[in-house]
Amino acid sequence: MIGSSVQTMLSVLASGEITSEALVRLHLEQIALRDHEIGAFLFVDKEGALATARRIDQRRAVGEQLGPLAGIPVAVKDNINISGQKTTCASRFLSDFVSPYNADVIERLTAADAVIIGKTNLDEFAMGSSTEYSGHQLTRNPVDPTRVPGGSSGGSTAAVAADMVPLALGSSTGGSIRQPASFCGVVGMKPSYGRVSRYGLIAYGSSLDQIGPVARDVDGAARLLQVIAGHDERDTTSSFDPVPDLLSNLDRETGSLKIGIIDEFMGAGLNDEVRAAFDSLIGKLEAAGAEIVHCSFPHTQYAIPAYYLVATAEASANLARFDGVRYTSRTKHPPNLKEMYVRSRNEGFGPEVKRRILLGTYCLSSGYYEGFYLNAQKVRTRIIEDYRNAFADVDVLAAPTCPTTAFRFGEKTSDPVSMYLNDIYTVMANLAGVPAISIPAGLDSEGLPIGVQFTTDHFSEDRLLQIARHVEKLTKS
Amino acid sequence: MEITRDSVEHYAKLANLSFSEEEIAKMTLEFGTILDYVAKIGELDLGDVEATTHVFANQPMMRSDEAGESLGAELALANAPDKESGHFLIPKVIKVK
Numbered sequence: 001m002i003g004s005s006v007q008t009m010l011s012v013l014a015s016g017e018i019t020s021e022a023l024v025r026l027h028l029e030q031i032a033l034r035d036h037e038i039g040a041f042l043f044v045d046k047e048g049a050l051a052t053a054r055r056i057d058q059r060r061a062v063g064e065q066l067g068p069l070a071g072i073p074v075a076v077k078d079n080i081n082i083s084g085q086k087t088t089c090a091s092r093f094l095s096d097f098v099s100p101y102n103a104d105v106i107e108r109l110t111a112a113d114a115v116i117i118g119k120t121n122l123d124e125f126a127m128g129s130s131t132e133y134s135g136h137q138l139t140r141n142p143v144d145p146t147r148v149p150g151g152s153s154g155g156s157t158a159a160v161a162a163d164m165v166p167l168a169l170g171s172s173t174g175g176s177i178r179q180p181a182s183f184c185g186v187v188g189m190k191p192s193y194g195r196v197s198r199y200g201l202i203a204y205g206s207s208l209d210q211i212g213p214v215a216r217d218v219d220g221a222a223r224l225l226q227v228i229a230g231h232d233e234r235d236t237t238s239s240f241d242p243v244p245d246l247l248s249n250l251d252r253e254t255g256s257l258k259i260g261i262i263d264e265f266m267g268a269g270l271n272d273e274v275r276a277a278f279d280s281l282i283g284k285l286e287a288a289g290a291e292i293v294h295c296s297f298p299h300t301q302y303a304i305p306a307y308y309l310v311a312t313a314e315a316s317a318n319l320a321r322f323d324g325v326r327y328t329s330r331t332k333h334p335p336n337l338k339e340m341y342v343r344s345r346n347e348g349f350g351p352e353v354k355r356r357i358l359l360g361t362y363c364l365s366s367g368y369y370e371g372f373y374l375n376a377q378k379v380r381t382r383i384i385e386d387y388r389n390a391f392a393d394v395d396v397l398a399a400p401t402c403p404t405t406a407f408r409f410g411e412k413t414s415d416p417v418s419m420y421l422n423d424i425y426t427v428m429a430n431l432a433g434v435p436a437i438s439i440p441a442g443l444d445s446e447g448l449p450i451g452v453q454f455t456t457d458h459f460s461e462d463r464l465l466q467i468a469r470h471v472e473k474l475t476k477s
Numbered sequence: 478m479e480i481t482r483d484s485v486e487h488y489a490k491l492a493n494l495s496f497s498e499e500e501i502a503k504m505t506l507e508f509g510t511i512l513d514y515v516a517k518i519g520e521l522d523l524g525d526v527e528a529t530t531h532v533f534a535n536q537p538m539m540r541s542d543e544a545g546e547s548l549g550a551e552l553a554l555a556n557a558p559d560k561e562s563g564h565f566l567i568p569k570v571i572k573v574k
Contacts, residue, residue, distance in 0.1 A: 096556075097556050098555065098556060100548055100552040100553070100555055100556070101548065101552070193532050193533070194532075194533055194536075207530065207531055207532070233540065236538045236539070236540070237531065237533070237538070239533065239536065240536065299521075301517065302517060302518050302520075302521060304514075305514060305515040305516070305517045305518045306518055308511070308515055309515055309518070316492060320492075320493075323493065324558065325557070325558075325565050325567055326556065326557055326565060327556055328556045328557075328558055329558065330558035330559065334568055335568075336568055336570075337567055337568050337570050338493075340567065340568055341493040342493050342494065342495050345493055345494055346494060346495055349494075351500075354494055354496075354504075355504070355507065355508070355511070357492050357494060358485070358488055358489060358492060358494065358504070358508065359508070359511060359512075359515075360492075361488050361491050361492040362488045362508075362512070363515075365488065365491065371516075371519060372515065372516075372518075374528055375518045375519065375521070375523050376515075376518060377528035377529050377530060378521075378523040378526040378527070378528050378529075379518055379521065379523070380528075380529040381526050381527055381528065381529045382521075382523075382526060384529060384532065415510075416507055416510070416511055417510055417511060417514050420514075432532065433532030433533065458532075458533075
């Protein structure tokens with residue numbers, strides 16, 4: 001059962017061949033077996049998960065109608081609040097913080113009868129691309145433990161890749177679901193901005209943040225997204241756009257597809273083996289009847305600068321609340337209020353978080369605001385126009401998810417800009433708010449997973465998942 | 478871009494952060510590199526382009542001003558490092574003569 005698809009798990013649970021409790025126990029055993037090496041989980045709620053599973057079994061036994069993920073174990077990135085449990089954001093600052101309420105996605109998972117099994121590791125406050133900036137522990141890539149799992153949702157993607165859970169929640173500000181999914185060889189999706197409520201997600205860059213699914217296959221991602229998507233009045237940026245049925249058309253023929261390839265992504269910096277895997281997949285799509293065209297995104301080279309300016313500006317404001325007054329951590333014996341703020345923050349935040357707060361403060365400050373922050377927002381407008389132009393002509397955009405496969409520990413931590421460049425193909429979808437998915441597309445010569453990314457227009461997750469499912473079948477043919 | 482340790486200290490102060498001697502040397506170098514990189518956007522002519530603050534600006538962002546349920550004092554204070562009589566407790570800010 002471990003390693004099976006969610007679809008299979010649901011059908012054996014429904015037929016009574018296995019109980020939810022037994023399924024949860026199998027996954028807890030897998031965690032016990034693998035996680036001491038991998039380090040994906042910060043916290044495993046063994047007793048809570050078993051109690052939930054037993055309740056679901058009892059309800060199933062009396063013929064009660066159950067939710068769409070009944071009995072399926074799900075892991076949750078540790079920047080999402082679960083009432084009564086710790087939410088640390090992998091920061092020393094929040095080591096003892098206990099969530100006073102549930103995030104909207106947790107309420108929806110609970111209503112769907114999913115079994116939440118634990119919280120996964122991340123780069124501190126989701127700021128990073130390798131999970132190396134976690135203030136708590138390293139997470140290793142299950143495919144090759146000498147390499148990073150990617151980030152910032154590296155715990156969630158590693159947990160799915162090592163079969164410790166079939167599904168997990170991640171969050172994406174600039175690529176934090178797709179990039180680690182690509183590195184670990186699983187499916188990861190960032191929905192349209194506004195599709196999933198951010199209520200209860202600890203904010204990093206509020207105009208970019210979005211929660212999304214991590215799964216072993218496209219079907220699993222669709223099932224999880226179907227459950228977590230929808231309007232929530234507690235998030236003012238939550239969309240009123242009705243959530244389409246993501247499952248019923250998933251396996252239908254896509255019809256003739258016009259696929260755009262972003263020329264600017266295919267130049268220098270793209271690893272040869274990633275390029276070859278991407279080209280080979282595009283060849284298969286063409287052979288299957290797709291029309292391939294080339295698109296230009298002339299602002300590509302400005303996307304990462306714009307992203308880091310917008311994200312850090314928002315982060316500097318969002319993280320101002322961590323000052324020693326409300327959120328568990330306070331320096332010992334502060335001489336006055338100002339020193340209490342400064343020392344509590346210094347003791348609680350790691351180096352990357354401080355770097356980003358500093359950059360955000362700088363670009364919002366008088367004299368630099370127009371040249372940096374305002375211009376970054378203008379670049380954002382240009383990138384949105386680039387997408388609009390592209391989608392006037394094509395159904396979907398295809399690209400490698402990352403320029404390389406998973407890198408080694410320490411390879412990029414000494415040079416922040418080289419770490420930032422890892423997000424080159426993923427940040428634009430966040431800046432424009434469009435949905436994007438990464439799916440596995442083979443291995444390089446060292447056996448490391450390669451991911452391919454597809455992007456469609458705003459709020460067309462049904463179409464995006466259908467196309468991704470079509471591609472997934474081709475990669476396995 | 479020329480970044481001095483004084484300017485790093487200045488922005489750190491604005492952000493309620495401070496750095497040790499060792500950290501500040503490293504941060505000054507890294508910060509200069511990062512600023513050089515993000516300053517690329519200055520190459521573009523963006524004069525009359527509208528700034529995007531939010532990707533879907535066409536949606537109502539305000540709710541009606543009606544009181545509703547919220548966390549409540551006890552839960553809101555549950556994570557406070559120091560509290561007293563339903564309030565957050567902080568070091569004294571006003572001098573009493």
